[in-house]
Amino acid sequence: MAATATPGPKVNRIGLPVLEYRGGKTTLCAGCGHNAISERIIDALYEMGVQPERVMKLSGIGCSSKSPAYFLSRAHSFNSVHGRMPSVATGALLANRTMMGLGVSGDGDTASIGIGQFVHLMRRNLNLIYIIEDNGVYGLTKGQFSATADIGSKLKTGVVNDLPAIDTCSLAIQLGATFVGRSFSGDKKQLLTMLKAAMAHKGTVMLDVISPCVTFNDHEGSTRSYKYMQDHEEPVGEVGFVPSFEEIDVEYEEGSSFDVEMHDGSHLRLKKLPENYDPTDRAVAVRTLMEAHENNEILTGVFYIDTQKPAFTDLLNLVDEPLALLPQSRTRPPKKVLDEVMSKHL
């Protein structure tokens, strides 16, 4: 299994070359932020040594929701209906808690049609990585504003957005997601690190990844363009990650740094945080996000993490194995239970 055992291409810790993590050829526009995110997902899965067949990719509808076709072809994929991925994912992962859920949605899919499902998903803290590929528009229907577009931002046609943006990160933090952050498709290092940390987390990870739509929202007046992000991205700190299977280095700066030991023994290290920033304090995280927004900054990084709260499946009376694999003798209620039920009707 070790990388040295077989000659040939470089392999990861489970002996797979990065090729095995690739997907179909993308049909999205060249330069679309979504493609860069797919690349980072591939890198993260490869570097974390995730067994492809154990992954269940899930998405809704939109350019972003097509992305699962462009990474990890060896995994299972469910391209559901517009805005409904949260409930499909919940059902699937409750019935099979052994799979790693990886959801990809868009800002329209999440914050418009799917907002009801999204908020209830966040409350559940299900084992799921939920990525919003956020471009502020509905790419697939040709560039109308979505609900994450900033008030005052302009479409190419000159239409001005007259409603305030929904901040999916603040929402997720308030509602109970246990790993919440924002990144930028153009920030390779930060995004990759956050994705890897996300894969080590138990509970719901909500990552809002700003992902410019080169075709409909990359112009002057947009707040989701590459240019705007270069000028306005403001990392809340530096994100570092040491996976469980790597030696942990001893030195790390006290004070403005924060080291979180994750469930599997990995370490998430947030460095250069603002003074008094505590990523385990929801109120601080939400206030910091609101302040940054008022200053026209797009804050990125890991805003909030909670490694203590049990994941949804741990709270339920669930057997460990996938429910579909239970023998028939165990799919029907036990006779004792049925007899007890029937006795009440006699």
Next chain:
Amino acid sequence: MNHTFSIGIGGAAGQGVATPGDIFAKIFSRRGLHLNAYNAYQSIIRGGHTFLTIRAGVDPVTNMGDTIDLLIPLNQDTMDRHLRLLGRGGACIYNADTIKPGEHADGVQLCALPVSTLADITKNKVAQNTLAIGAALSMMGIGFQALEDVIREQFGKKAPAVADENIAVARAGYDYATQHFQAFARPLPMTDKKYAVLSGNTALAMGGAAAGVKFYSAYPMSPSTGVLHWFATHGRKAGIMVRQVEDEIGVVNMAIGAAHAGVRAMCATSGGGFALMSEALGLSAMAEIPIVVIDCMRAGPSTGVPTKTEQGDLWQMLGAAFGDYPRVIAAPLDIADCFTLIPEIFNVVDKFQVPGLVLCDLLLSEGRLSVDPSVLNFAPPVDRGEMITAPNGHAEGGYKRYLITDSGVSPRAIPGIPGYTHVVSSDEHDEDGVLISDMFTNHAKRRAMMEKRMRKEQGIAAAVPPPTLQGPADADVTLIGWGSTQGVIEEARAQLAEQGITANQLQIRWLAPLHGDAILDLLKNAKRTIIVENNYSGQFARYLRSETSFVADGHIRKYDGEPFMPHHIVDAVREQLAGDVTLSVPSHEVMV
């Protein structure tokens, strides 16, 4: 004909109508009597009018019947509404301190209970109810012990003093009646049978458990909520995942997610919730993920009449979700069938990987029926269809989730099996699940996939039995119904026979596939056909016509929120046979 005895108990919501109802139901079923109970109520937690009818007899009691033998009004309002409907030989037991009788037919016995002299009403708030139960039992010729046992059970070991007190009150009522009231002409019979008393909702839930349902999701909506309550109460012990979800869109998609992961998943709602589920039924069909959705119909449209029954959702089901896709629709014929139908429909939908829809209604969902426990098969045959749940090495790299086959059914691998990973998609896709309309649309593939899915209809039709004709072949009239009207039409036929009119019955249980040819064959010699349904527009009549061109001679429809009583159908049939009336809309004689 089957001799039955009916009790009507009415009062305001919160006055405790349910408890005497439960007590009578228990006593009757323990005497080995069949029973049918129907509660007419309003969408209100306190106040309003609720009226419970319990009808018992030695033979199966399929509906609430036409008349009441014993009326127990718990308030003046109930007295005013129902007393005039009692016939000769009937009796009314009431609290003489607070309720005044009114106009009534000759031969009705008015049984005034001096409640405040028989019991201490300052201590016992429901004394009038308990006294009335005691009195009723005496008049029905049932020994007091039966009541004492039930009361003791009700209070359990926890409150023996309270039980004693209530038994004493019941005894006082019993003895008072023995001394002052005339017993009913026929004492209630007894048999050595043993029946279980189930509501339709309980039966649907238990049927699900028997079918091996592992995932149940719902959002509360009358009259389907009882199914959720059953699963919420028993789910944990029974090893069933039960989720109350934020709305019906979430409910059905969650069920699809679970079914996708390979388990049997079910959800129940009413018309309004079903409307929200429409989109997801398309997903179930397109992704070929079988689920079962139950619609317990109430009177619509919109919020409609939340506590009243109707058969008004047939076309919603036929048209749910856009595009063409195969679906299975079935309507249980009675409460026992609510149980039996669920494992049956699961076997069909699993085999053909399509959505299965169950059209139940308030009448069955919230009604109660005595069911022979031997009918409740908790280990029915389970056919999960072609499922791949373990790697067997055959498919390495070549597995096609949507393989085009003669039957239209493609072997279904559950997620997580090496060699069988695949893409599931709501977009039209190729055999491997990959979209066919990304760069350009391959219409040949689209056509092939469409035909593959639709081919399942042939298999489904063969898997589902055609209906049969009940009753004499050469009858004067053929009554056609579907779902919950089975029992009331059956009784109407018996009444017609007594009046010299022979009637047979075609009752539809499987609505889709319909078996149009078989139906035409059954009806080809019918002398006169009348379609009976609980809706305004004749939804089934229109469906039957659209599928077979068959046009019935007459129609009996009711859309006032209450179910048919046998005499409604009998009177309408007579009216139609006698003249040129082709549409009868019976009116419900009492406001409940």
